[in-house]
Amino acid sequence: MSNKAARNLFVFGSLFFFAILVILTFDTLGKVDKRAPEITAAVNAGKMVWHKYDCIGCHTILGNGSYFAPDMTKAVERKPKEYLKRFLMEPKAVNPRATMPKLGMNAEEAENLLAFLDWISKVDTNDWPPKPILAVATKAETPGQVVYQKYNCASCHSIRGIGGTTAPDLTKAGSKYNAAWHMAHFRDPQSVVKNSVMPSFGHLSEQELKDLTDYMLTLK
């Protein structure tokens, strides 16, 4: 092959592949809005908050970012919104072990940011992130464990090292409190733990609360 032929192959071949990219770009841009909920004023304002505080300097979103702090794509599915709002404004007051600094976010900014995070959690990401195999495969054995999984308690609490780290460890929960305390705590956490950031689970059925309490009492 002569140098001229090699050069022409490079130039025209590259233009050809770039043209394909441009065509695919048009096609993709026409489709992405249908793969996500509508963008409201609050969602857009929340995206601007995301940029203002350079959140991507620590976190990832849609898996891209700085890998220093949790991915935010499904954040609103992992934690109650009331908790997240308070956390965004005063991270260490809500979770003393939190790494996140206080950035001076006000209530309106926090609400908009949550609207944005709610939007991103509903984007069709071709099933990413995949559900962890253990979470899918582990069978709940007692009725209490079924309730524990159903309401995703492990997103904040952990038992014997498995689960979230933002709320107290439940490995010894049964040896600390009695059944009455647990029932009261589920219905209205602040009635027994002042300043608790746990949301109320009073909407659960009486049977579910009893099963969950029984499960807590086995943790010793």
Place this chain on the structure above:
Amino acid sequence: MKYESQKIAQYFFSAAVVLFLVQVLVGTIAALQFIWPDFFILNFNTIRTLHINALVVWLLLGLMGATYYVVPEESESELWSIPLAKFQFWATAVTVTLVVLGYIWMGINPQANIQVLGTNLLNEGREYIEAPRWADYLIVVSVLLFLFNNFMTMLKTKKWSGIQGTLLGGLTFLALMYLPGMFYTQSMVKDQFWWWWVVHLWVEGSWEVIAAALLAFMLMKITGAKREVLEKWMYIEVGLVLFTGILGIGHHYYWIGTPSYWLWVGGIFSSLEPIPLLLMVWDAFRTTRETRNVQNKVGLFYTVAHAIFNFVGAGLWGVIHTLPQVNKWTHGTQITTAHGHLAFYGAYVLLILAMIYVTLPSIRGVKEFNQSRGYHAFWWMTISMVFIVMTITGAGMVQTYMERLMGLDYVSVKATYNLWFWIFRAIFGVGFLVGVGIFVKDYFKIGKEPVAAVSTATQRASA
């Protein structure tokens, strides 16, 4: 050095070398913040922004310096305008300084990043392209002046060479691909879609084209190999880089809300991306083998090392997690960080350092120089980087297994199970810093100390 213009390269190289040191200093702070998040007055996000922006800027300055050396040499003429090149350098330096001060200010007071005319004043909050919009415009002007000056030089003598044509073609492509990052989109999906046009078509497109052109130039200068042969292989390499790399962008469009056909497009094309990089390694060895009489041995050493680590870091460490079936589990983990570190080091850090070792002696007007510090720096940096990458790869494997497969919490995996990886990473980070320190010293000493005196001093020191 044949032309007075080529001294311009030194302005850019010096700024690049200083920023390289800054980049690795803040990188070491970032490594310590993985262990103690409150270690420094500035939070991780500011440190990390400085780390990756310093990287991009010093590599760009290095590429500009290299171009100001190559174009007069290939055109056999002085630059179209030396004052314009100097102005372009100082304008760039001032802009970069203002942007850095803005990042630090925002790091101290996050509320300072106010909205002005619909964009953030100090930090755009988008990874790698954090520079605010006003700085984007200044950067575009600077790059246009740079391209204009070099194109005018080529037009002046009309001595077209494949190397400089490809180099400037790659640089033009680079400049154009900055533009998709300069507008706001309400949808985060579109935001990331266009963001990858910038990031991917830079590091896996235009920058690799530039690297292939500079590789051919360096091999020709050091070994005296035939231009025709080098240029032919260069065309084949850059052709394959773009044939695989342009649509290889699909591997960033698997999970960000874009249609699922990207799983096929990205999976197929990005799997082929290592091929041109392997070809460059073969090219470097083939050319080197044919030559025995090399004076600038350290220059050749860095050139070949660049080709090898470009293939290992950008090629191999990329391809291991590029298939959608694998990437589904590894996406967003430390595996990506490991790939990022080795790819940038091999493909671009070693490229600029090689270019400096190849051209600096002639810029400073010396034929011989003490080469031992160059090797010292290389081994400190390379061994440290290989271990940094191994620790982060280990952390990524643990994270993929425990968080993604087993469902453990992100924070507990990071703070508990990966702690030792962070500790070792920080130790090797200090090792890398030592290597950079030796290199910086070498950069400022080459050609400015008597060769014989240095050799005896080195012998005495090692005895």
